[in-house]
Amino acid sequence: MNNDDQLKMWRALSDLFLDTEIEDYIYKYVARTVSECGLSLAEAEEILWYEVYPVLEGNLRIITGVWEGWSDSWLLQNLPAPVRPNSIHGDPSIIKEIKRCWQCVTEAYESQNV
Template sequence: MGASREDVWLALSELWLDNQLDQNDHRHIARVLYASALPLAELQAIYLEEVAPLLWGNHWVTAGVWSGFDPTWLGAGCRVNQARRASRWHRWRCRLLRKPMTYAAEPEWRQVLLCLQELQGSAQSTRR
């Protein structure tokens, strides 16, 4: 069974936790994204327009959340942002604030994308 959008939100939320992720964490997040079967463009939009606007403040506080975000709270906030994606104002705001929203998460996101590419490559080679 594939991963739900809520699973994607929860996995991506790890990028904003106040702790250091390792390669196993990157692989775990990539596996969830892969299992969702969502296109890369949609995953990127979820990262930038649904999760980042909700969680970016965690990297700007002295002692941020490090053990994990409450899934109920996370889901509610991401659902609001998902609905806001239709708004040009929301998309403009996300573009304007992209650097501060993702400055600490972006290196981790790039590592996740590399792991996701590996998964996709492995899946394609096994289909041949």
């Protein structure tokens, strides 16, 4: 994956961590981005959990989290996670919510690739 695709993927996945209600069009956007970047769902899920989640999951733990999105420059300065974790850690309710979001992305991906 080239640098442009990497940023594009981070940008799309970061939308799952906004302090907003996630609409169906976001899941479709993430699914479309996975396809456009030439990634499998498994590859994109690795990026989600090991590059994006460790940096952005904290946004879902604070009352006044980011809701309008992160700039490309911020994403480039802060992603991927500085240390690749061996497993997923954090608040169980946040992990459960991101897993639910990923399931919605998977369903959108599969429906566009039928």
